[in-house]
Amino acid sequence: PLMAGGGMYETGAGGSAPKHVQQLVEENHLRWDSLGEFLALAVSLEDLGIKYGNARAKVLAKTLDAATGKLLDNxxxxxxxxxxIDNRGSHFYLTLYWAQELAAQTDDAALAATFKP
Structure with missing residues (x-):
């Protein structure tokens, strides 16, 4: 356990980052898959929501999980x-799907209104 009930949400490249950078520089294609970061962010938001009773953080976590699932399904x-598609396109779709999930959720009407078209 971490001090004061903290959490650690970490992902790593496993040594592949230099090859990713080389391909980006040579071909303008960033193949880095941020799935680990998306999952870590959702879990950290969920943890924040639980520890501090922050309902909005829980909504953000739930909708990010759904958006990540849609990213994988599609x-x-x-x-x-x-x-x-490279990392830039992947982030575009995650952002699009997350905004759609936030607009469609019914747990936080003000947040939904912010993301509705």
Missing amino acids: GKGPSPKTGE
Whole structure:
């Protein structure tokens, strides 16, 4: 356990970052898959919501999880191949899906209104 009930939400490249940077510089294609970061962010928001009774943080966590699932279901993760979707496109779709989930949720009407078209 961490001091004062803290949490650690971490992901790593497993040594692949130099190859990703090389491909970005040479081909303008960033293949880095941020799935681990998306999952860590959702869990950290959920933890914040639980520890501090923050209902909005719980909504953010729940909708981010749903958006991440939609990203995976729709095959919008980054491809290692140049010319296909990369990290930038993947982040676009996560943002789009998260905004859609936030607009559709009914636990926080003010938050939903912020994201409705």
